[in-house]
Amino acid sequence: MIKIEHLRKEYPLVTPLKDVSVTVNDGDVISVIGPSGTGKSTFIRCINMLETPTSGNIWVDGECITDKKCNVSKVRRKMGMVFQSFNLFNHMNVIDNVMAAPVDLLKMPKEEAYNEGMRLLRTVGLADKALSFPNELSGGQKQRVAIARTLAMKPDIILFDEPTSALDPTMVGEVQSVIRDLAAQGLTMIIVTHEMRFAREIANRVFYMDDGGIYEEGTPEEIFQNPKREKTIAFIKHINTFSTEINSVDFDFRGLNSGLEEFGRRFGMSQKSIYRVQSAFEELCMQIILPALGDGFKMQLSVAYSQAEERATMRIKYDGEMFNPEDSDNILSLRLAKNAAESIVYEHVPDGDLQNLVTVTIK
Ligand SMILES: Nc1ncnc2c1ncn2[C@@H]1O[C@H](COP(=O)(O)OP(=O)(O)O)[C@@H](O)[C@H]1O
Numbered sequence: 001m002i003k004i005e006h007l008r009k010e011y012p013l014v015t016p017l018k019d020v021s022v023t024v025n026d027g028d029v030i031s032v033i034g035p036s037g038t039g040k041s042t043f044i045r046c047i048n049m050l051e052t053p054t055s056g057n058i059w060v061d062g063e064c065i066t067d068k069k070c071n072v073s074k075v076r077r078k079m080g081m082v083f084q085s086f087n088l089f090n091h092m093n094v095i096d097n098v099m100a101a102p103v104d105l106l107k108m109p110k111e112e113a114y115n116e117g118m119r120l121l122r123t124v125g126l127a128d129k130a131l132s133f134p135n136e137l138s139g140g141q142k143q144r145v146a147i148a149r150t151l152a153m154k155p156d157i158i159l160f161d162e163p164t165s166a167l168d169p170t171m172v173g174e175v176q177s178v179i180r181d182l183a184a185q186g187l188t189m190i191i192v193t194h195e196m197r198f199a200r201e202i203a204n205r206v207f208y209m210d211d212g213g214i215y216e217e218g219t220p221e222e223i224f225q226n227p228k229r230e231k232t233i234a235f236i237k238h239i240n241t242f243s244t245e246i247n248s249v250d251f252d253f254r255g256l257n258s259g260l261e262e263f264g265r266r267f268g269m270s271q272k273s274i275y276r277v278q279s280a281f282e283e284l285c286m287q288i289i290l291p292a293l294g295d296g297f298k299m300q301l302s303v304a305y306s307q308a309e310e311r312a313t314m315r316i317k318y319d320g321e322m323f324n325p326e327d328s329d330n331i332l333s334l335r336l337a338k339n340a341a342e343s344i345v346y347e348h349v350p351d352g353d354l355q356n357l358v359t360v361t362i363k
């Protein structure tokens with residue numbers, strides 16, 4: 001159990017934690033969410049004394065780790081920490097990375113550390129990489145090794161600071177699935193993440209951080225479906241928007257597509273929905289509308305995603321003659337766009353210069 005009372009952390013220019021009091025029970029899996037710069041990293045770094053609190057007290061299993069007399073490195077061994085940036089030893093192979101701390105710090109016999117290390121590598125799916133070096137692994141594999149290495153110290157508590165935010169989108173799932181397995185085993189975990197779907201699915205408690213502390217806490221249902229306080233509502237229900245202008249047929253299509261992907265992932269859209277948004281954009285804009293517009297056209301694209309409704313609304317506005325994509329003779333693209341979308345509605349808006357508006361809703 002971790003008990004935190006009146007935790008305050010001041011830096012010279014900001015005070016990210018003003019007065020935080022909370023208890024983390026054994027077996028809790030806590031997602032910590034909130035805008036950037038609200039002290040999420042500072043909070044979990046204080047919990048294992050990587051940052052020294054300015055004031056307040058923290059007890060871990062009854063021991064006051066903020067007490068000057070406390071042997072912090074001993075208490076810290078109960079707590080594993082997994083960082084965004086893996087922090088593996090690059091000159092050591094995978095199994096040596098996993099064995100190092102148990103042998104050096106816990107004085108575990110090498111053979112036992114090896115056997116245990118191999119068992120852990122099997123649980124994260126990387127036993128066949130035991131002799132590889134970190135630079136031979138993908139980001140997702142490195143992060144799984146980092147998790148195995150943390151587990152090798154048999155921690156009671158694991159603190160994760162945005163464990164998937166440095167990864168390519170394709171590798172987020174493999175790391176999340178390892179963390180899900182750990183949650184199912186009953187480990188106590190505190191996970192800072194901006195992956196909202198993951199935050200919601202994995203946790204029994206969610207801390208929304210803002211205004212110098214835990215601004216609102218609740219079950220995933222309470223925080224994600226029924227947030228009560230103003231800033232939480234703004235953060236959760238806020239309809240996040242992606243928008244851009246397209247003024248040339250030679251615009252950066254790949255850049256825009258990956259921008260959509262990044263936007264979708266950031267705000268918890270499923271991979272399927274992201275794909276549908278991308279394909280509706282490609283078929284409607286690229287294949288149907290752009291070819292119908294003259295030189296020097298103007299187009300605005302926006303995608304709004306409502307986490308509450310799990311629905312994306314794409315708006316495509318463009319100038320020129322009245323042009324309804326439904327009238328296109330590109331039947332195939334029209335059919336593909338309709339497959340991707342829940343609805344496609346064209347309107348002629350006779351004010352401003354972008355008089356054509358296509359509104360596409362996507363689940
Ligand atoms: N070591 C530090 N020195 C000074 N300011 C810091 C330090 N670490 C973080 N901060 C500041 O504290 C605030 C909270 O940072 P952080 O805990 O990293 O937020 P989050 O993880 O929620 O994005 C930010 O304004 C950040 O600039």
Ligand SMILES: [Mg+2]
Binds near residue numbers: 040041042
């Ligand atoms: Mg952070």
